[in-house]
Amino acid sequence: MAIDAVIPFKPKNPxxxxxxxxxxEEREAFARAMLSDVIAAAQAxxxxxxLLCTAPYDRPDARILLDPDxxxxxxxxxxxxxxxxxxxxxxxxxxxxxxxxxxxxxxxxDMAVVPGRGGGTNAIFLREPSRFRVNYYGASFLKHxxxxxxxxxxxDVVDSFRLHTDVDEKEDLVEVLIHGRGEARRCxxxxxxxxxxxxxxxGVKRGAHK
Amino acid sequence: MAIDAVIPFKPKNPxxxxxxxxxxEEREAFARAMLSDVIAAAQAxxxxxxLLCTAPYDRPDARILLDPDxxxxxxxxxxxxxxxxxxxxxxxxxxxxxxxxxxxxxxxxDMAVVPGRGGGTNAIFLREPSRFRVNYYGASFLKHxxxxxxxxxxxDVVDSFRLHTDVDEKEDLVEVLIHGRGEARRCxxxxxxxxxxxxxxxGVKRGAHK
Numbered sequence: 149m150a151i152d153a154v155i156p157f158k159p160k161n162p163x164x165x166x167x168x169x170x171x172x173e174e175r176e177a178f179a180r181a182m183l184s185d186v187i188a189a190a191q192a193x194x195x196x197x198x199l200l201c202t203a204p205y206d207r208p209d210a211r212i213l214l215d216p217d218x219x220x221x222x223x224x225x226x227x228x229x230x231x232x233x234x235x236x237x238x239x240x241x242x243x244x245x246x247x248x249x250x251x252x253x254x255x256x257x258d259m260a261v262v263p264g265r266g267g268g269t270n271a272i273f274l275r276e277p278s279r280f281r282v283n284y285y286g287a288s289f290l291k292h293x294x295x296x297x298x299x300x301x302x303x304d305v306v307d308s309f310r311l312h313t314d315v316d317e318k319e320d321l322v323e324v325l326i327h328g329r330g331e332a333r334r335c336x337x338x339x340x341x342x343x344x345x346x347x348x349x350x351g352v353k354r355g356a357h358k
Numbered sequence: 359m360a361i362d363a364v365i366p367f368k369p370k371n372p373x374x375x376x377x378x379x380x381x382x383e384e385r386e387a388f389a390r391a392m393l394s395d396v397i398a399a400a401q402a403x404x405x406x407x408x409l410l411c412t413a414p415y416d417r418p419d420a421r422i423l424l425d426p427d428x429x430x431x432x433x434x435x436x437x438x439x440x441x442x443x444x445x446x447x448x449x450x451x452x453x454x455x456x457x458x459x460x461x462x463x464x465x466x467x468d469m470a471v472v473p474g475r476g477g478g479t480n481a482i483f484l485r486e487p488s489r490f491r492v493n494y495y496g497a498s499f500l501k502h503x504x505x506x507x508x509x510x511x512x513x514d515v516v517d518s519f520r521l522h523t524d525v526d527e528k529e530d531l532v533e534v535l536i537h538g539r540g541e542a543r544r545c546x547x548x549x550x551x552x553x554x555x556x557x558x559x560x561g562v563k564r565g566a567h568k
């Protein structure tokens with residue numbers, strides 16, 4: 149049986165830190181494109197996507213669970229009653245691929261985790277979900293390591309830049325244009341984003357809409 | 359025979375983008391501490407460290423090659439005459455570990471590469487070094503992929519955040535304090551750096567010198 153890959157998703161007004169380079173509708177389209185890449189990676193890694201949405205949303209390649217509550221509250225309700233292994237993976241990881249997801253869910257430990265940049269947590273695999281609870285926001289990676297230790301769970305920190313790279317800010321778009329291979333990259337290109345090199349540093353610039 | 363791990367190193371006035379939080383002597387000590395972690399990772403991954411230094415420098419755990427020329431010029435001279443596999447790994451990767459280096463040097467491809475954040479290249483393993491030449495600076499990852507393609511070399515992009523995380527700016531110090539396990543982390547702690555959380559974002563602050 150495929151492992152449930154729970155993907156929290158906010159369909160309305162997501163990724164506000166990209167407001168400097170994208171209108172709200174564009175941010176919503178880009179968030180959906182990143183989600184498509186995460187769904188494809190989860191499936192390629194042997195998981196069955198289950199979207200945990202804060203507002204009504206529908207798509208053919210994933211089951212949907214609607215829960216307008218906060219991220220921690222809704223995830224912890226779900227974990228508490230889960231009887232089989234669960235992967236929690238964020239929706240803003242457009243470099244994710246099946247190989248990285250496979251490494252995560254094939255861990256020999258009780259739990260596997262991939263940190264995000266800046267202390268966050270981008271993916272957590274739990275063999276027995278009811279033994280763990282999440283605590284996102286701030287330095288959540290350190291909080292999750294502590295929760296695992298308190299629960300007596302062995303933890304494997306999986307070394308993947310593809311799952312480590314979450315996209316929140318304009319600078320992060322560089323990574324999508326260089327390493328992306330899916331919908332998020334195509335979305336950025338269709339919005340007119342290209343790489344720019346100024347003073348030896350790589351950034352992005354936005355040209356005319358295509 | 360151990361694979362040569364060539365580590366370019368600048369002993370004098372390195373890491374100038376950290377000038378906002380460290381004096382020159384502190385930056386030099388921190389650069390040496392990061393180098394120690396890279397040397398240890400290279401050794402743990404089965405490689406023999408060879409420092410390519412721009413100025414006289416000595417340490418007991420690595421061989422030294424002095425070459426005040428530019429990075430590309432000195433590396434390409436070295437590659438052109440190398441008869442056995444070579445790993446080139448940057449000195450500012452304090453999260454590097456033996457497992458990541460092992461994955462890199464055990465690739466089945468002609469060449470394995472780990473991109474840095476922002477389009478850089480943090481590590482390159484070359485089975486036949488004389489078939490390749492480096493071209494660092496700017497979006498070097500894309501340049502290196504093109505050079506490999508032009509030379510007919512198969513390339514494995516190794517998915518490691520430990521080798522992807524190069525430390526150039528104040529924000530990067532967060533990663534060292536969270537994920538570092540060696541000398542660089544100890545150096546930052548001895549300089550009084552700690553994590554700080556402001557408005558949900560994780561940063562570093564510097565307290566009194568210890």
